[in-house]
Amino acid sequence: MNRHQVLGIFERIAIHGVLVAAALVMLTPLVWMISTSLKASGHSLSRGIEWLPWEDIYVSDALKTPVIVLGARVRNEEAGNTIEVGIASLRDRRRRTEVSLPEGRFSGEVLEYRVRNVSEADQTAEAFWIPCDQLERRIGPRWSNYSEALVKMRFFSLLANTVAITFLGTLGTVLSCSLVAYGFARFRFPGRETLFMVLLSSMMLPPVVTMIPVYLIFRDLHWIDTLLPLFAPAWLGTNAFNVFLFRQFYMTLPFDLDDAARIDGCSSFRIYWSILLPLSKPVMATVGIFSFTGLWLDFMGPLIYLNSIEKFTLSLGLYIFKGPYTVQWDYLMAATLVVSLPCIVIFFLGQRFFIQGTVLSGLKA
Amino acid sequence: MDRESTTTTQALLDALRWLGYGALALAFALSLYWVWRTSGSHVEKGKVNIDFLWPTYTPQKVRYGEHLAEQYMKENPNVQVNLILTSDPYKKLQIMIAGRTTPDVMWMGIGWQQFGDALMPLDDLAAGDPDIRRETYLPGLWDAELWQGSLRGLPSSGQVGVLYYNKDLFDQAGVPYPSADWTWDDMVRTAKALTRDFDGDGVIDQYGLQLEQVYRYPFVVYAGQFADSEWRTARIDNPVVSAMLEHYRDLIYKDRVMPTPTASAELGMLPMFEAGRVAMHAASGYALESFRKVQFDWDVAMFPWFEFNGQRYRATGLWQEEFCILWNTDIPEEAWKFARWCAGKDMIRWAALDGHIVPGRVDVATSPEYLAPGKRPANMRAFIDSQSFAVPMTPHAWHVRIAAEFDPIWQDFMQSPESNPISAAEAAKRFNTALQRILDEYHAENEPLDAAEARP
Numbered sequence: 001m002n003r004h005q006v007l008g009i010f011e012r013i014a015i016h017g018v019l020v021a022a023a024l025v026m027l028t029p030l031v032w033m034i035s036t037s038l039k040a041s042g043h044s045l046s047r048g049i050e051w052l053p054w055e056d057i058y059v060s061d062a063l064k065t066p067v068i069v070l071g072a073r074v075r076n077e078e079a080g081n082t083i084e085v086g087i088a089s090l091r092d093r094r095r096r097t098e099v100s101l102p103e104g105r106f107s108g109e110v111l112e113y114r115v116r117n118v119s120e121a122d123q124t125a126e127a128f129w130i131p132c133d134q135l136e137r138r139i140g141p142r143w144s145n146y147s148e149a150l151v152k153m154r155f156f157s158l159l160a161n162t163v164a165i166t167f168l169g170t171l172g173t174v175l176s177c178s179l180v181a182y183g184f185a186r187f188r189f190p191g192r193e194t195l196f197m198v199l200l201s202s203m204m205l206p207p208v209v210t211m212i213p214v215y216l217i218f219r220d221l222h223w224i225d226t227l228l229p230l231f232a233p234a235w236l237g238t239n240a241f242n243v244f245l246f247r248q249f250y251m252t253l254p255f256d257l258d259d260a261a262r263i264d265g266c267s268s269f270r271i272y273w274s275i276l277l278p279l280s281k282p283v284m285a286t287v288g289i290f291s292f293t294g295l296w297l298d299f300m301g302p303l304i305y306l307n308s309i310e311k312f313t314l315s316l317g318l319y320i321f322k323g324p325y326t327v328q329w330d331y332l333m334a335a336t337l338v339v340s341l342p343c344i345v346i347f348f349l350g351q352r353f354f355i356q357g358t359v360l361s362g363l364k365a
Numbered sequence: 366m367d368r369e370s371t372t373t374t375q376a377l378l379d380a381l382r383w384l385g386y387g388a389l390a391l392a393f394a395l396s397l398y399w400v401w402r403t404s405g406s407h408v409e410k411g412k413v414n415i416d417f418l419w420p421t422y423t424p425q426k427v428r429y430g431e432h433l434a435e436q437y438m439k440e441n442p443n444v445q446v447n448l449i450l451t452s453d454p455y456k457k458l459q460i461m462i463a464g465r466t467t468p469d470v471m472w473m474g475i476g477w478q479q480f481g482d483a484l485m486p487l488d489d490l491a492a493g494d495p496d497i498r499r500e501t502y503l504p505g506l507w508d509a510e511l512w513q514g515s516l517r518g519l520p521s522s523g524q525v526g527v528l529y530y531n532k533d534l535f536d537q538a539g540v541p542y543p544s545a546d547w548t549w550d551d552m553v554r555t556a557k558a559l560t561r562d563f564d565g566d567g568v569i570d571q572y573g574l575q576l577e578q579v580y581r582y583p584f585v586v587y588a589g590q591f592a593d594s595e596w597r598t599a600r601i602d603n604p605v606v607s608a609m610l611e612h613y614r615d616l617i618y619k620d621r622v623m624p625t626p627t628a629s630a631e632l633g634m635l636p637m638f639e640a641g642r643v644a645m646h647a648a649s650g651y652a653l654e655s656f657r658k659v660q661f662d663w664d665v666a667m668f669p670w671f672e673f674n675g676q677r678y679r680a681t682g683l684w685q686e687e688f689c690i691l692w693n694t695d696i697p698e699e700a701w702k703f704a705r706w707c708a709g710k711d712m713i714r715w716a717a718l719d720g721h722i723v724p725g726r727v728d729v730a731t732s733p734e735y736l737a738p739g740k741r742p743a744n745m746r747a748f749i750d751s752q753s754f755a756v757p758m759t760p761h762a763w764h765v766r767i768a769a770e771f772d773p774i775w776q777d778f779m780q781s782p783e784s785n786p787i788s789a790a791e792a793a794k795r796f797n798t799a800l801q802r803i804l805d806e807y808h809a810e811n812e813p814l815d816a817a818e819a820r821p
Contacts, residue, residue, distance in 0.1 A: 086538070088570065219464045304457070326652070
């Protein structure tokens with residue numbers, strides 16, 4: 001192995017090291033979300049970051065009772081006396097550990113723990129002392145957070161609404177935007193460029209400006225508190241950004257394809273349906289993923305148009321755990337993880353097309 | 366590959382493609398069916414339909430709203446209550462007003478005055494009802510429901526700020542629990558004993574105290590009121606307020622017993638107390654529901670007395686919740702019956718005992734079953750006793766503007782010492798100037814209206 005090859009190996013190791021480190025940093029919020037979703041209420045912001053959902057168990061006469069540890073009785077080995085301290089003063093749960101107090105630190109031996117039974121039913125339970133060796137610490141993920149969160153947010157009803165809206169909206173967006181873009185890309189007609197600019201300029205309008213007028217339109221159509229306003233506009237080719245993506249892609253395809261098809265007797269729609277659309281898989285995947293995530297996670301639309309909880313979408317349902325002052329982190333993280341899973345899966349499935357589509361349509365991924 | 370296998374492969378691919386088309390068509394049909402199924406209207410012909418707007422702040426809050434609707438329909442079979450749920454009731458109401466699809470009755474909370482013009486005056490309706498009068502409610506609640514002199518809401522909840530404290534942390538530190546007559550100095554001394562840097566890394570791991578940012582205005586006026594009783598002359602610029610402000614800022618930068626506003630915002634205020642990282646936490650009754658789930662022992666105490674020049678001062682914030690009727694309802698009488706029923710003794714009692722609200726009615730709030738519920742906190746009385754010195758959090762019709770003008774002053778004042786913050790006296794002066802300007806403009810705009818209303 002020559003010097004260049006050795007250097008190359010080191011270079012690769014360094015690059016991968018940096019990439020892995022960056023990936024770990026990016027994954028940290030996801031890991032925290034999973035970790036928090038498995039913790040008991042109130043443990044999400046324990047001192048420092050505890051990545052694992054620990055659980056304390058009091059073992060007595062073959063009975064195992066979950067407890068919360070409040071403090072300990074510790075013998076100061078240097079001073080020879082025994083004192084009571086809060087649990088946060090202990091460095092770890094080992095029998096011999098370091099104890100931090102305002103007046104200084106010392107190493108000590110834990111003799112007893114002060115604990116209270118974990119029970120939501122009995123909120124007035126008294127604390128009691130147990131011998132040090134009768135306390136076990138184990139990893140105790142609260143899987144019930146998931147079932148409880150999903151029940152509280154009425155998950156399956158919300159899921160059905162979200163799936164229906166997302167499916168119909170994504171399908172409508174892909175079909176209508178590709179058709180509109182076909183017109184702009186493959187036909188010459190007076191005012192084409194001006195119309196296209198008008199379409200693009202609609203992207204510059206902040207959604208808040210059109211919120212009320214659009215609400216009035218749907219009110220007059222009697223569509224308030226129905227799912228229709230959330231997906232029906234997608235069938236009208238109204239998303240300028242997606243039209244732009246399709247148009248850019250179509251413009252990279254040679255006109256010879258259209259000419260050859262015409263000679264064979266194809267109509268304009270047939271050319272679009274049988275030739276251009278099958279060639280557009282990358283951009284269809286790109287638009288599909290954008291549209292899917294946009295509709296799946298849309299909050300403002302459902303907030304405005306939906307009134308009844310049985311018609312809510314998942315993104316709206318998540319807010320049931322977040323009030324103006326309170327956040328139920330354990331439930332919120334459990335529900336958020338479940339809600340975001342389809343987006344992650346869809347992205348991984350369509351990743352190859354997505355990257356190809358963004359490159360071919362001139363976008364930077 | 367021979368011709369036969371090519372043909373077979375092609376046939377398989379075709380079959381798969383058609384299967385895909387079929388699945389797509391089926392999904393399309395099912396989705397359309399679901400949309401059609403959920404698009405039915407709640408409006409029931411032949412019944413009185415009441416649209417009722419309600420927030421979805423927590424699953425328990427949703428249950429409260431649903432219980433009201435279901436129970437009322439059970440008791441009144443000729444009425445259909447259409448529950449409109451939203452995570453942002455004020456934004457929703459703004460859009461509904463613009464779209465002229467306003468509900469008939471709605472829940473309102475802090476900041477309700479911004480919709481004062483859209484709410485129906487209830488004075489005439491209340492005049493014929495012996496149960497709807499000032500004495501029915503805890504002190505301050507009735508006045509907090511007035512808009513331009515008339516009653517616009519029926520109070521359900523009167524939440525005042527109290528100090529929640531973690532008894533286990535107090536026990537560990539060996540400091541006495543807060544008493545009913547403790548002082549600001551007692552509070553600071555206790556908070557210092559409870560503020561800990563366990564690992565000695567210079568970062569505080571456990572704070573003694575946390576006073577929410579929303580408390581800043583009661584603290585600004587700890588010494589009294591924002592303005593005179595007529596709301597014409599601002600009364601913030603005085604030595605007591607300056608001293609109060611200075612003490613408040615010292616909690617963060619001098620005594621170092623309270624997290625900075627940024628740290629509080631990042632970590633969330635209730636979760637820090639729930640995690641045992643804050644020993645004393647100022648909040649109103651809305652925190653009860655959340656804190657009752659934590660496993661450590663805790664209780665509540667009234668805010669401390671602030672002593673200055675031999676005088677004692679005390680204040681806290683008052684958040685009221687109420688049922689309001691929208692001005693343009695088509696069914697004012699039915700809407701009144703429903704709102705009246707929601708705010709009546711039976712439903713308030715149910716909501717209070719079920720842990721949804723701190724009751725605004727005196728009879729429920731002082732009942733033994735509410736004060737000794739067999740669950741934390743033991744000192745429920747603190748909520749009731751604190752009403753006597755509570756200041757409404759939205760005291761004036763233009764509170765949104767007041768808050769908007771106060772915020773930059775507050776930020777200039779609450780800077781760390783290295784950032785050269787303005788002095789407490791300067792802050793009090795600026796608060797006063799800003800408030801006086803707003804009051805002058807308010808009266809200039811509303812004076813003609815008031816005069817016109819006064820004419821026979």
